[in-house]
Amino acid sequence: MTNLLKHPTVQVLTITALIWSSCAKKTPTDLTKNDLIPAPVSVSATGASFELSSKTMIYVDSENAALSQVAGFLREKLAPATGYELALESTSEKPQKGIYLDISAQNKTLGDEGYEMVIEEDLLTISANSPAGVFMGIQTLRQLLPAEIESNVKVDAEWTVATGTITDYPEYPWRGSMLDVSRHFFSVEDVKRYIDLIAGLKMNVMHLHLTDDQGWRIEIKSWPNLTAHGAKTQVGGGEGGFYTQEDYQDIVQYATERFITIIPEIDLPSHSYAALVSYPELNCDGKIPVVDIDDAPENDLPYTGTEVGFCTVCTDKEIVYQFVDDVVREVAAMTPTPYIHLGGDESHVTPLEDYVPFFNRVQQIVLKHGKKMIGWDEVANAQLDPSSLVQYWNETENTLMGIAQGTKVIMSPAHKAYLDMQYDSTSQFGLNWAAYIPVDTAYNWDPATIDPEIKRDHIIGVEFPLWAETIEKMDDIEYLLFPRIMGYAEIAWSPAEKRSWDSYKFRLGNQARRLKIQGIDYYPSSKIQWQE
Ligand code: TNX
Secondary structure, three states, rough: OOHHHHHHHHHHHHHHHHHHHHHOOOOOOOOOOOOOOOOOEEEEEEEEEEEEEOEEEEEEOOOOOHHHHHHHHHHHHHHHHHHHEEEEOOOOOOOHHHEEEEEOOOOOHHOOOOOOEEOOEEEEEEEEEHHHHHHHHHHHHHHOOOOHHHHHOOOOOOOEEEEEEEOOOOOEEEEEEEOOOOOOOOHHHHHHHHHHHHHHOOEEEEEEEEEEEEEHHHHHHHHHHHHHHHOEEEEHHOOOOOOOHHHHHHHHHHHHOOOEEEEEEEEEEEOHHHHHHOOHOOOOOOOOOOOOOOOOOOOOOOOOOOOOOOOOOOOOOOOHHHHHHHHHHHHHOOOOOOOEOOOOOOOOOHHHHHHHHHHHHHHHHHOOOEEEEEHHHHHOOOOOOOOOOOEOOOHHOOOOOHHHHOEEEEEOHHHOOOOOEEEOOOOOEEEOOOOOOOOOHOOOOOOOOOOOOEEEEEEEEEEEEEEOOOOOOOOOHHHHHHOOOHHHHHHHOOOOOHHHHHHHHHHHHHHHHHHHHOOOOOOOOOOOOOOO
16 A cells, blocks of 8 residues: 555545545634644744745755755755746845845754744745754754655645644754664665765764674775675565665665764674674684574574574674774764674673673773763663663663763663663564554653653653564554654653643644545554544
């Protein structure tokens, strides 16, 4: 169904049907009656409307390259549905009419990513301190326009927005999602769609879990067997895959244009079976490990089951540190942003007396290559540099050890934030070891109060991981992501006092058409009144 919907001809029919069913829609004039997700910090209305036409010009206030690129993004977003090819122009003065993108706001409250949108009858201005802020404002504008703006075929509609002012900026500077591409491999195209979907919700971090027992998914030129051998399969035994360095750089570039930072994760010392079968010298006895687990591998291929924590690289072999050094060097060289994630979770067969010196040493390797380290909360058992980040998923005690060492925390509590948890016992994909997470549970919590000892000041932000043991294709991803990711985006962006389930569930219900037009295969939770 959804794949069909992604087909242009079927889209024309669907959109025609959708429009026909909603004929006499009134021109919007009350900006406070919006369905924005995430909810903005403040909105006031002036009772009229702004209309986009084929003559609307998009002005930028400077020759700034990033701003021009953002203006180009807006133009391309508006083109398919409207059929307009809006002209772009740079100007030194505020124009009389059109769309004006301005990065000279010099408004402290807005910070690096906030924006102010002033909508007048003739002029729609998005002002910010940076191109990133303008980009966030554009995501708001997309949602203020009729849902059909997301169509990739031309639609005859009135492209109007109510007038007024929106002032908006994020609660947390780190708003992310993680995709596990090891348990099942996902193509570059899928990752790009994922990036587009979260960018539209004002998220700014995409964490890629690139390696695990089931597959090593990133080409490392100095250790070619990692992918030549270690990427051949996936959970269930199907064909795996990997990203060449060019693929990875393509993803990074795509993300950067959407103000999203890619966080590459290389999971060590456990979750490393794919590496251990590719290079047996990383094992203490130099041989492929014999493991006592369900679906234990009977050949030298990566693991195809879903147990965890059953293997470890040999923490007292020099070659292991050479390996980490080479991998971090190559990954650092193609990652322009400051962080590399080294995993560290569920190392059940690495004794703590080996685990701690291992992490002390690999953290230094990351620092030596000019990057900062992130690890799952277990890494806080090591001596962390204050620049490192601890990703809380399971243990408060670990997280507090990190905080005591001066590190900041990314909040990903499994029982609230894991996108791979089932909605309920009937849901098609997902696991339930941490909880069932229906749409209201996903929305109704606050990172700053989830654990009384982890305080707002310690928290750099929130991340929502999608582990991929049970999912194989984009539709499966969308089913687990949507609608929960929309509530998660609101938790990350909107101030706690602006959030309420009653308001959110109403706005979410009104997103049904928009989701459908985007071809998103969402889970139609019965807790929401979907308004198609
Ligand atoms: C725990 S969360 C894991 C992953 C699994 C996930 C499944 C974490 C740091 N480790 O290896 O895929 O549960 O929900």
